[in-house]
Amino acid sequence: MAGFFKKSLSGVKVPHNKNTMESATVDMPIPEQVTIPMLQHMGAPCEPLVKTGDHVKVGQLVGSSTQFMSAPIHASVSGDVTAIDEYINPAGIRTKCLVIKTDGLQEVDESIAPPIVNTREEFIEAIKNSGLVGLGGAGFPTAIKLNPKNPEKVDTLVINCAECEPYITADNRECMENAPAILNGIKTVMKYLNLKKPYIGIEDNKPKAIAHIKSQIIAGDPIEVVSLKSKYPQGAEKVLIYETTGRVVEEGMLPADAGVIVMNVSSVAFVDSYMKTGMPLIKKRLTVDGSAVKEPKNVRVAIGTTFEDVLNFCGGFKTEPKKVIMGGPMMGISVYTLKTPVIKNNNAILAFDEKDAVTPNETACIRCGSCVRACPFSLMPLEIERALKLEDGAKLEKLKVNLCMACGCCAFACPAHRDLVTTNNLAKKFLRNYSSKQAK
Numbered sequence: 191m192a193g194f195f196k197k198s199l200s201g202v203k204v205p206h207n208k209n210t211m212e213s214a215t216v217d218m219p220i221p222e223q224v225t226i227p228m229l230q231h232m233g234a235p236c237e238p239l240v241k242t243g244d245h246v247k248v249g250q251l252v253g254s255s256t257q258f259m260s261a262p263i264h265a266s267v268s269g270d271v272t273a274i275d276e277y278i279n280p281a282g283i284r285t286k287c288l289v290i291k292t293d294g295l296q297e298v299d300e301s302i303a304p305p306i307v308n309t310r311e312e313f314i315e316a317i318k319n320s321g322l323v324g325l326g327g328a329g330f331p332t333a334i335k336l337n338p339k340n341p342e343k344v345d346t347l348v349i350n351c352a353e354c355e356p357y358i359t360a361d362n363r364e365c366m367e368n369a370p371a372i373l374n375g376i377k378t379v380m381k382y383l384n385l386k387k388p389y390i391g392i393e394d395n396k397p398k399a400i401a402h403i404k405s406q407i408i409a410g411d412p413i414e415v416v417s418l419k420s421k422y423p424q425g426a427e428k429v430l431i432y433e434t435t436g437r438v439v440e441e442g443m444l445p446a447d448a449g450v451i452v453m454n455v456s457s458v459a460f461v462d463s464y465m466k467t468g469m470p471l472i473k474k475r476l477t478v479d480g481s482a483v484k485e486p487k488n489v490r491v492a493i494g495t496t497f498e499d500v501l502n503f504c505g506g507f508k509t510e511p512k513k514v515i516m517g518g519p520m521m522g523i524s525v526y527t528l529k530t531p532v533i534k535n536n537n538a539i540l541a542f543d544e545k546d547a548v549t550p551n552e553t554a555c556i557r558c559g560s561c562v563r564a565c566p567f568s569l570m571p572l573e574i575e576r577a578l579k580l581e582d583g584a585k586l587e588k589l590k591v592n593l594c595m596a597c598g599c600c601a602f603a604c605p606a607h608r609d610l611v612t613t614n615n616l617a618k619k620f621l622r623n624y625s626s627k628q629a630k
């Protein structure tokens with residue numbers, strides 16, 4: 191039945207290629223210039239709070255929005271704002287961006303101080319002010335996630351450290367290098383949100399991370415580390431909740447309706463750091479890898495550093511790149527320029543040579559059903575493709591294409607190499623228009 195969440199995860203077995211698993215994070219020096227987009231999260235973009243010619247300091251609030259679904263943006267460097275430009279992100283969305291010429295001094299803004307927090311409301315306000323968004327890639331504003339409509343129903347915190355996308359090892363390094371902050375962050379969230387049980391879900395292809403986190407848990411702490419089978423997409427929210435807690439987030443439900451809040455492991459570690467220092471989210475750890483990269487690494491960079499600068503820090507290219515991706519190979523997005531800046535939810539830069547970037551030719555569907563078997567939600571991409579061609583909105587509704595999370599399992603499993611994710615995205619867009627026309 192389409193849309194029914196399978197209790198045993200389907201998904202696909204992807205090559206891990208976690209080449210940088212043992213690469214300790216290296217701090218990249220501050221570049222000469224950063225570009226800070228006003229949209230680095232899911233939701234409404236921010237408006238710049240500074241103008242060309244202004245001097246800014248590290249941690250200074252430089253962008254905010256009055257919209258509910260948004261997250262403030264802070265300067266990652268000290269220096270002068272040389273321009274407020276238009277920026278077109280890899281998804282084609284136009285927003286404003288600040289260009290800041292760094293002065294190399296990294297002077298910290300005078301307003302930076304640990305937040306004073308005594309209540310749940312003050313905690314959520316502090317997290318909002320920190321600019322934190324889901325660091326695993328989703329970019330959902332964390333303050334909204336921590337403040338569900340039904341807080342009395344929520345008793346469980348699930349920390350997402352599945353990191354199921356190939357190549358990416360940034361969260362693995364968070365576990366290896368920052369375990370005390372992860373555990374403290376969990377305790378802080380539990381305390382202010384009055385949660386009872388925390389789980390940390392880590393795929394079993396990271397045995398060192400599992401052992402290390404376990405070794406840091408003090409006897410008697412309720413934190414449970416769950417070793418997850420390495421299978422993509424273990425890190426998808428609904429899948430992770432089931433695999434760690436056994437709870438099913440049914441269609442139309444939010445995780446909070448199943449009593450759960452999910453946070454990325456780097457996000458929860460950031461909570462600890464912010465509560466202690468008050469320094470908002472201005473840096474990002476990310477994995478740089480792929481067949482075209484000379485020296486794959488895990489690096490921590492100032493937000494707004496361009497891909498070009500990050501790649502140069504990693505030795506440049508060993509061969510001409512054919513494709514450069516922001517994020518992982520399954521859900522990441524190709525960038526059209528190396529001037530693309532690193533944003534908050536950017537956990538990887540992958541650059542591939544011609545051989546690895548080749549897109550196989552599509553052939554006709556042979557109705558093998560592999561796409562349906564691979565889909566964690568039992569969607570039927572082959573039927574969705576057909577309904578879209580026929581412009582049959584009612585059928586697309588019935589096929590529940592709106593549930594598609596663009597995980598790419600169906601396309602990965604398809605022997606005919608059909609671009610099913612793009613088709614699903616187009617079908618979702620078609621259905622949105624169809625539904626709004628129906629509503630009128």
Ligand code: SF4
Binds near residue numbers: 558561600605607
């Ligand atoms: S996996 Fe590909 S070939 Fe097989 S049914 Fe699905 S779309 Fe058709």
Ligand code: SF4
Binds near residue numbers: 568596610
């Ligand atoms: S991309 Fe959508 S249809 Fe394809 S497997 Fe993922 S959720 Fe299912």
